[in-house]
Structures are given as C-alpha cells and as structure tokens.
Amino acid sequence: MQEESTVKDSIFRIGRVISVDGRSIRVTVDKSKNSSHLLYKGDLIKNVSVGSYIKIIKGFTIIIGKVEGEYTIEDKVYSTKEYSSDKEKISRSLNISLLGFFSGKEFERGIKEMPLIDNECYLLDRDEFNKVHDFIRKDDEPLSIGTLTLEKGQEILVGIDCMFASHIGIFGNTGSGKSYTLAKLYRELFKKYGDNPNFIKNAKFFLIDFNGEYVDEDDNVIIDKEYKNIYKLSTKGNGDKYPVSSEALYEPSFWSVILEATEKTQTPFIRRALSNSFLAEKLNDNASMLELIKSKLILALDKNDKELGSKVIIDFLSDIENSLPNSNVSLVRDRLRENLQYYNQGNEFVYIEPESGNWKWKADMRSYVSNDLNAIDISLVSLNSLDKLRLQIVIQYYDDIIKGHANREHLSPLIKRMEKRFEDIRKVIDINDSVSLSKNITVVSLKDVNIHMRKILPLLLCKQLYDEQKARNDETSYLNIIVDEAHNILSRNSDRESEQWKDYRLETFEEIIKEGRKFGVFLTIASQRPSDISATIISQLHNYFLHRLINNNDILAVEKTISYLDKLSFEYLPILPTGTCILAGLAAQVPVVIDIGKIEDKYEPNNKTRGLIKNWV
Numbered sequence: 001m002q003e004e005s006t007v008k009d010s011i012f013r014i015g016r017v018i019s020v021d022g023r024s025i026r027v028t029v030d031k032s033k034n035s036s037h038l039l040y041k042g043d044l045i046k047n048v049s050v051g052s053y054i055k056i057i058k059g060f061t062i063i064i065g066k067v068e069g070e071y072t073i074e075d076k077v078y079s080t081k082e083y084s085s086d087k088e089k090i091s092r093s094l095n096i097s098l099l100g101f102f103s104g105k106e107f108e109r110g111i112k113e114m115p116l117i118d119n120e121c122y123l124l125d126r127d128e129f130n131k132v133h134d135f136i137r138k139d140d141e142p143l144s145i146g147t148l149t150l151e152k153g154q155e156i157l158v159g160i161d162c163m164f165a166s167h168i169g170i171f172g173n174t175g176s177g178k179s180y181t182l183a184k185l186y187r188e189l190f191k192k193y194g195d196n197p198n199f200i201k202n203a204k205f206f207l208i209d210f211n212g213e214y215v216d217e218d219d220n221v222i223i224d225k226e227y228k229n230i231y232k233l234s235t236k237g238n239g240d241k242y243p244v245s246s247e248a249l250y251e252p253s254f255w256s257v258i259l260e261a262t263e264k265t266q267t268p269f270i271r272r273a274l275s276n277s278f279l280a281e282k283l284n285d286n287a288s289m290l291e292l293i294k295s296k297l298i299l300a301l302d303k304n305d306k307e308l309g310s311k312v313i314i315d316f317l318s319d320i321e322n323s324l325p326n327s328n329v330s331l332v333r334d335r336l337r338e339n340l341q342y343y344n345q346g347n348e349f350v351y352i353e354p355e356s357g358n359w360k361w362k363a364d365m366r367s368y369v370s371n372d373l374n375a376i377d378i379s380l381v382s383l384n385s386l387d388k389l390r391l392q393i394v395i396q397y398y399d400d401i402i403k404g405h406a407n408r409e410h411l412s413p414l415i416k417r418m419e420k421r422f423e424d425i426r427k428v429i430d431i432n433d434s435v436s437l438s439k440n441i442t443v444v445s446l447k448d449v450n451i452h453m454r455k456i457l458p459l460l461l462c463k464q465l466y467d468e469q470k471a472r473n474d475e476t477s478y479l480n481i482i483v484d485e486a487h488n489i490l491s492r493n494s495d496r497e498s499e500q501w502k503d504y505r506l507e508t509f510e511e512i513i514k515e516g517r518k519f520g521v522f523l524t525i526a527s528q529r530p531s532d533i534s535a536t537i538i539s540q541l542h543n544y545f546l547h548r549l550i551n552n553n554d555i556l557a558v559e560k561t562i563s564y565l566d567k568l569s570f571e572y573l574p575i576l577p578t579g580t581c582i583l584a585g586l587a588a589q590v591p592v593v594i595d596i597g598k599i600e601d602k603y604e605p606n607n608k609t610r611g612l613i614k615n616w617v
C-alpha cells in the first residue's frame with residue numbers, strides 16, 4: 001500500500017514552488033516530467049499544460065491552482081558537459097493562479113493559506129478532478145447543462161438553487177450560441193419540474209423575446225406549448241394583447257416615457273393629471289363629466305383671453321371627440337367653429353346667429369353658446385381605463401391652459417403625440433384587473449412591435465410583474481424574468497434617449513437586480529454587447545455564461561466587472577467556438593469552459609444560421 005502511494009506520488013509529482021508573489025505562484029517542473037502524457041497503471045494521463053489544475057501540498061493542506069502560462073529558462077551556469085542531453089539544459093516553469101483548497105474531502109473555492117517555497121506540486125487524480133468540478137452543494141439538486149470542453153466526457157452539473165436563485169448573464173457575439181444556451185438551461189429546468197403542481201403554483205417565468213426566436217408556428221420552443229402562455233404582440237394590428245392592470249397603468253413615470261415628456265414642464269403636468277382624483281371620479285359618471293366639460297368651456301369664454309381665442313374651445317371639443325368616439329361632440333364643435341369668433345378689435349367673443357347672420361354679444365353670446373353646449377351628449381360606458389386615462393390627461397391640459405397654469409406651447413406637443421401612442425398601446429395591451437396569467441411560463445414576442453414600444457413595453461410588463469411579486473411578499477413564490485437581446489432595453493449610451501427614460505429604466509431594472517433577491521425575483525439577461533449595458537447591472541449578476549466575444553470593449557467590460565474570472569479564461573473569450581462558453585460565478589466553484597449540451601430539435605430556438613448556397617443553386 002505504502003509502496004503504491006509512493007509510486008503514485010512519484011508519477012504524479014510534477015515539480016515544486018519556486019516563487020510566491022502575491023497571488024501568483026511559480027512552479028518549476030521536474031525535468032523528467034516534460035512529456036505531454038504520463039503513464040499510470042496502464043492509463044494515459046495528460047501532463048500539466050496551460051489550463052490544467054495542480055495541487056500544491058503544504059503540510060496537511062492541499063491547495064489547488066490552475067496553470068495560466070508556462071515558460072522555459074535556459075540554465076547557463078553549468079557548462080554543457082554536465083548534461084547528458086541538451087534537453088536537460090532547459091528548465092520549464094509554470095505560472096499558477098490559486099483557486100481553492102480541499103477541506104476534508106470537499107473542494108472549496110477561495111484561498112485560506114498561501115503555498116511556501118519548495119512545496120511539492122502534483123497532478124490531480126481523477127477523483128480529485130471530479131471533486132473540483134462538483135458544483136453541487138449539499139441540499140441542492142443537479143442539472144446537467146453540458147460537458148467540459150477540455151476534458152471530453154466530463155459532464156458539468158450545476159446546482160438548481162445556486163443557478164436559478166441568482167441573476168444570470170449570458171454574453172457573446174452574434175451567432176455564438178447565447179439563445180441556445182438560454183434555451184438549454186430553461187429546457188432542462190422545465191423538463192425536470194414542469195409537471196410538478198408546486199412548481200406551477202410557486203414559480204413564474206417570464207420571457208421577453210425581441211426577435212420571435214422562442215415562438216413559431218408550433219410554439220414548442222423550450223417546452224411544449226401546453227405549458228406556456230404565449231403572447232405575440234404587434235403594433236401592426238392583429239396581434240395578441242397582453243393583460244395589464246389599471247394600477248400599473250396609472251404610473252406617471254411610465255407615461256412620461258411613452259409620451260417622451262420633457263422633464264421641466266411636461267412631466268410635472270403628467271403627474272398632476274394622473275393624480276387628479278377629483279377628475280378621475282368624474283370620469284365614472286356621465287352627468288358630472290358633462291357638467292365638468294361644459295364648465296371648462298364656459299370658463300374659457302369668461303376668461304376672454306385673446307391668446308386663447310375661440311381656438312381653445314374648438315380644440316378642446318376636438319380632443320374630447322377623439323377620446324370619446326361615440327359622442328356627438330363633433331356636431332357641436334362644427335357649429336361653434338362656424339359661429340363663434342374672437343373679435344380682436346373689441347377684445348371679446350362674438351356669436352354669429354346662423355339663421356340671420358346677426359352678431360350677438362355678451363349675455364346673448366353666452367346663452368347661444370350654452371345652448372349649443374347643452375346639445376352635447378356623451379357616453380362613458382364603453383370607455384376602458386386606457387380611454388379614461390387619456391381623457392383625464394386631455395381635460396387636465398385644457399384646464400391648465402384655460403386657467404393659465406400652464407403654457408400652451410409647452411404642453412401641446414405632448415397632447416399631439418398622445419394620439420399615435422395611445423393607438424399603439426391599445427393594439428398591444430388589454431386593461432384588465434381580473435385576468436391573471438393562467439400558466440406559470442409566459443413568452444412575450446415583440447418581433448412585430450415598433451421600435452418605440454419595443455423599448456417601453458418590456459419595462460411596463462416587468463415593472464408590473466415585479467410590483468405584484470413584491471406585494472405578494474410570500475416566501476414560496478418565485479419570479480424569473482428572462483430577457484434575450486437585453487441590449488434592446490438595457491443599453492446605456494444612446495443619445496436618442498431622454499434622461500427620463502434612463503431614470504425610469506434605472507428604477508426598474510437596477511432595482512430588480514439590487515433588491516429582487518429579497519422578493520424572490522431574478523433576472524436572466526442575454527446580450528451581444530456587454531459594453532453597452534450598465535456596469536451596475538453586469539457587476540451584480542451572479543452567474544455568467546460567456547460565449548465568444550471579439551470586440552475589445554466587450555471583453556474589457558466583462559473583465560472590469562466580473563470578478564469570478566481568471567486571466568486565462570479571458571484569453572479564451574475571442575476564440576471560443578459556437579456552443580462553447582465559460583461558466584463562471586456562484587454556481588461554478590471554478591470557471592470552466594463547457595460545451596453546452598444539445599436540445600432536442602423540436603425544442604430548439606428558432607434561430608438557425610442561414611445557409612445561402614442551397615437557395616442559390
């Protein structure tokens with residue numbers, strides 16, 4: 001026995017520590033160990049090379065390190081005669097970075113003790129190698145996601161708790177396999193738990209798909225369609241509508257963003273409008289609404305303001321008409337447009353009686369106008385929350401400008417934009433306080449949504465989900481928000497964006513990243529451009545799948561913010577093949593290069609790289 005372990009030690013020993021400089025260790029390799037493979041008990045064992053692991057024995061402590069580089073040094077001291085061959089003149093040395101240590105039988109990440117000079121270094125045997133790659137904590141469940149690239153056949157299992165109770169980042173250039181990795185990760189999870197009643201009850205998954213990669217005719221991507229709610233939204237019409245609660249809708253910052261409100265005047269106006277509960281109350285009752293509208297119009301007459309003239313009255317009626325399509329407001333408006341004028345010389349309104357053409361002034365004018373206004377008939381019954389909200393903004397606007405609280409030039413661009421934006425919103429959302437998502441996995445495709453709504457909708461939806469989950473305050477419930485192509489909403493340096501938009505997004509996503517864990521909310525983001533995404537977000541992720549990254553800025557962004565990665569792994573980044581990535585973070589004790597496992601064809605994301613030739617011959 002003793003003999004056997006001595007033999008093993010002598011075969012596995014590869015050298016000794018020659019310098020310890022901060023965290024970087026140098027090891028000189030025994031001259032007899034310069035071959036690429038070693039033979040032990042009939043097995044061929046790979047000798048040390050860049051990327052492999054070694055153990056350093058310091059008394060009873062076993063420290064594990066990774067080879068980051070190797071160098072040769074020529075011995076010049078002795079004359080060549082003393083060497084039996086030229087090969088022996090060369091001494092080989094390795095640069096090692098420390099990864100962790102064995103405590104008892106378990107491998108632990110981190111450094112408790114530094115090696116000493118002359119400590120002996122060994123290759124890891126199979127058992128030790130497996131332990132270093134055993135990422136599953138005691139109470140965790142394993143999930144297989146792929147195999148080690150450098151050690152074919154070595155399966156990589158991650159702990160489900162460790163992986164899914166964390167924020168995950170998947171980065172890589174286009175075509176490097178991000179979407180595939182994302183799909184694989186969740187496919188394995190859903191395969192394992194998808195049918196469990198408690199999983200369905202307690203865990204929610206919400207996937208935002210910008211390019212329609214997770215929906216197709218069959219809708220079976222990742223998991224069979226029976227398990228998912230699928231919303232294919234479209235601003236071109238004929239898409240699905242996503243249910244949004246009216247509470248989420250009355251969020252002033254959301255409207256500031258949608259309507260591109262300016263910070264100084266338009267945003268405070270929106271806040272004022274949405275918080276006007278007096279007005280909101282009136283919107284529930286035809287008669288009081290009608291009274292309110294009439295009183296505003298009469299007020300405009302009484303103000304007798306030359307700047308506003310009769311135009312403000314006509315515009316007000318037109319905007320009411322736009323918000324209340326089933327009313328007869330347009331008739332009254334047309335009548336007033338014909339007959340009511342502002343007489344500049346006299347600085348007062350005049351009403352021209354249509355039948356006789358007589359000009360009516362003052363009290364007469366008032367009674368003619370009142371008469372016309374009394375013909376207005378509106379009905380609020382068919383209005384949904386969205387229509388009411390719009391009407392609320394419109395009435396607040398006219399109230400403000402008639403009373404002189406706000407300047408027309410400042411606010412009118414906002415009111416003009418409203419029409420188009422409400423049209424878009426109406427096509428993609430359905431205001432509904434009673435409908436909740438029926439299944440626990442939801443996929444929202446934004447492929448056919450215009451560029452403006454693409455940015456805003458995900459925020460609205462995520463914020464609503466997050467707020468709901470926060471309010472639930474239930475230890476067992478879990479929400480995972482998954483965003484592929486996350487640069488669409490998280491990129492930080494776009495000049496076209498207003499500060500408001502940035503703030504709103506900051507509030508939403510950075511809060512989820514920072515505080516989500518407390519409420520059981522986790523984020524998975526995939527993106528081509530890590531350099532575009534705010535460093536706060538990238539640095540707070542817990543687990544990273546890093547695919548091929550070529551651009552230097554992207555590599556730097558990753559390098560700056562991800563503390564889990566060693567130097568060598570960074571060197572790999574630009575040369576990783578498609579489907580291979582570095583897994584680093586809490587779920588992996590050591591960063592590993594892995595080949596992501598295959599997904600059955602039926603469940604693959606809808607993103608085949610296009611072949612051209614077959615269409616050209």
Ligand SMILES: Nc1ncnc2c1ncn2[C@@H]1O[C@H](COP(=O)(O)OP(=O)(O)OP(=O)(O)O)[C@@H](O)[C@H]1O
Nearest residue numbers: 173174175176177178179180578579596607608609
């Ligand atoms: N692990 C893998 N095994 C087999 N095929 C893969 C694997 N990873 C990626 N692929 C294939 O490579 C192609 C590109 O992958 P994918 O669409 O996931 O890249 P991406 O990084 O998401 O690209 P983009 O940024 O353009 O969305 C796809 O055809 C996909 O099927």
Ligand SMILES: [Mg+2]
Nearest residue numbers: 178179484607
């Ligand atoms: Mg993709």
